Amino acid sequence: xxxxxxxxxxxxxxxxxxxxxxxxxxxxxxxxxxxxxxxxxxxxxxxxxxxxxxxxxxxxxxxxxxxxxxxxxxxxxxxxxxxxxxxxxxxxxxxxxxxxxxxxxxxxxxxxxxxxxxxxxxxxxxxxxxxxxxxxxxxxxxxxxxxxxxxxxxxxxxxxxxxxxxxxxxxxxxxxxxxxxxxxxxxxxxxxxxxxxxxxxxxxxxxxxxxxxxxxxxxxxxxxxxxxxxxxxxxxxxxxxxxxxxxxxxxxxxxxxxxxxxxxxxxxxxxxxxxxxxxxxxxxxxxxxxxxxxxxxxxxxxxxxxxxxxxxxxxxxxxxxxxxxxxxxxxxxxxxxxxxxxxxxxxxxxxxxxxxxxxxxxxxxxxxxxxxxxxxxxxxxxxxxxxxxxxxxxxxxxxxxxxxxxxxxxxxxxxxxxxxxxxxxxxxxxxxxxxxxxxxxxxxxxxxxxxxxxxxxxxxxxxxxxxxxxxxxxxxxxxxxxxxxxxxxxxxxxxxxxxxxxxxxxxxx
Ligand code: XMP
Numbered sequence: 011x012x013x014x015x016x017x018x019x020x021x022x023x024x025x026x027x028x029x030x031x032x033x034x035x036x037x038x039x040x041x042x043x044x045x046x047x048x049x050x051x052x053x054x055x056x057x058x059x060x061x062x063x064x065x066x067x068x069x070x071x072x073x074x075x076x077x078x079x080x081x082x083x084x085x086x087x088x089x090x091x092x093x094x095x096x097x098x099x100x101x102x103x104x105x106x107x108x109x110x111x112x113x114x115x116x117x118x119x120x121x122x123x124x125x126x127x128x129x130x131x132x133x134x135x136x137x138x139x140x141x142x143x144x145x146x147x148x149x150x151x152x153x154x155x156x157x158x159x160x161x162x163x164x165x166x167x168x169x170x171x172x173x174x175x176x177x178x179x180x181x182x183x184x185x186x187x188x189x190x191x192x193x194x195x196x197x198x199x200x201x202x203x204x205x206x207x208x209x210x211x212x213x214x215x216x217x218x219x220x221x222x223x224x225x226x227x228x229x230x231x232x233x234x235x236x237x238x239x240x241x242x243x244x245x246x247x248x249x250x251x252x253x254x255x256x257x258x259x260x261x262x263x264x265x266x267x268x269x270x271x272x273x274x275x276x277x278x279x280x281x282x283x284x285x286x287x288x289x290x291x292x293x294x295x296x297x298x299x300x301x302x303x304x305x306x307x308x309x310x311x312x313x314x315x316x317x318x319x320x321x322x323x324x325x326x327x328x329x330x331x332x333x334x335x336x337x338x339x340x341x342x343x344x345x346x347x348x349x350x351x352x353x354x355x356x357x358x359x360x361x362x363x364x365x366x367x368x369x370x371x372x373x374x375x376x377x378x379x380x381x382x383x384x385x386x387x388x389x390x391x392x393x394x395x396x397x398x399x400x401x402x403x404x405x406x407x408x409x410x411x412x413x414x415x416x417x418x419x420x421x422x423x424x425x426x427x428x429x430x431x432x433x434x435x436x437x438x439x440x441x442x443x444x445x446x447x448x449x450x451x452x453x454x455x456x457x458x459x460x461x462x463x464x465x466x467x468x469x470x471x472x473x474x475x476x477x478x479x480x481x482x483x484x485x486x487x488x489x490x491x492x493x494x495x496x497x498x499x500x501x502x503x504x505x506x507x508x509x510x511x512x513x514x515x516x517x518x519x
Pocket of ligand 1: 303396397398399400440474475511514515516517518519
């Protein structure tokens with residue numbers, strides 16, 4: 011992997027956003043915790059220091075060792091990063107009575123400053139800080155101000171070291187990307203060579219070397235990550251890639267058959283395994299959401315192990331792990347409590363004794379999609395909404411059985427098909443239906459009914475960490491609700507979930 015840009019993380023909520031902006035410039039970067047510097051630091055071409063929830067004046071604030079970096083590599087401190095350098099190298103940072111959050115405009119930009127090349131005065135920037143840099147180190151020059159913040163940006167004389175108080179990575183900093191480009195391309199002269207096609211070439215070569223003539227097993231889920239991982243491996247090793255696609259009986263309507271067909275059309279060596287019975291018996295009598303996840307996770311491991319052991323001499327297990335799962339995060343508030351035990355179908359037990367290969371482990375989700383497009387994967391497959399590993403089981407509140415799965419599959423299919431038909435599918439990050447454990451009274455024709463209630467959920471999000479409900483048109487909801495009640499036997503009421511995350515979550519269980 012090209013060692014281009016190192017981002018040192020001090021725990022800011024925006025650190026991953028810095029990395030994504032850098033990658034959008036076709037520049038490869040890696041995030042490392044500030045207190046675990048990589049051994050090969052001199053191989054990097056530039057370093058960015060992130061923001062932090064800490065004040066630099068707090069006794070427990072992060073104190074990075076910059077001795078191998080400052081003055082040796084181009085360095086840009088953002089917010090906390092800028093304040094830390096100002097304070098550490100002879101300036102002064104003080105608290106101010108007014109915290110500054112939100113939009114501000116650059117009222118002064120020093121002439122001929124490469125960092126602000128092509129950025130005009132009055133450019134909008136995003137501030138999020140309570141401390142201010144009151145005085146700069148002796149060898150620093152102020153290069154930008156806002157009305158409220160005199161030292162909004164500075165440069166250290168005689169070396170490519172910069173500090174900026176605002177957040178260039180945030181969308182509201184209108185020239186933020188230009189400023190990052192100025193630093194990385196014009197100042198640090200980092201090559202813009204991180205493109206999907208370069209990634210594909212490099213990864214296919216690497217996979218050929220690591221895997222050689224060995225056999226690799228991969229569990230396909232129908233999702234974007236495992237599909238892209240499989241396609242890359244297929245390019246590298248062809249038929250030595252053995253894919254297993256398990257039907258747990260909890261997928262969307264007709265999904266197993268349709269996706270299996272699609273995989274075969276793509277030339278993948280894939281075996282479809284219908285294990286519905288096994289999952290249904292594992293779920294029998296279970297109502298607790300975490301128990302359901304465990305039962306499904308265990309059943310998956312058993313099925314996968316049975317299938318994998320039929321592939322003779324397999325040495326590798328491939329997984330579609332992506333970068334956000336790999337980044338070591340800085341724990342600011344201590345280890346966070348488990349809210350839901352996600353991704354329980356990802357890990358496999360030690361007894362499988364396979365070496366793990368993860369071709370997407372350095373990619374963000376949007377990059378996985380771009381690599382998928384580069385590999386020629388169907389855009390409909392690439393644009394699919396995320397779908398949880400335990401599938402419809404965590405959308406059926408209470409005990410799961412075949413009849414409930416089948417009702418929910420019908421409801422879900424009507425909703426999802428309508429989203430596509432009304433061209434709303436791509437506006438929504440994730441959508442689905444939930445079967446509630448309550449019966450309600452209704453009337454159909456002259457008959458009183460006492461049947462199930464379903465909830466529809468559609469959210470906007472970028473990463474699933476936070477989400478908001480989508481303001482779908484009333485006419486659309488009306489149409490979908492009518493179709494569901496008319497067509498799906500056993501359902502007489504439809505409601506729409508208008509909760510955001512937090513405090514709710516996307517799934518109901
Ligand atoms: P929540 O419900 O926590 O969901 O807001 C956030 C995202 O994670 C998905 N999700 C899961 N994915 N196994 C998975 O593979 C799980 O057990 C699981 N639970 C939730 C959810 O669909 C959403 O995209």
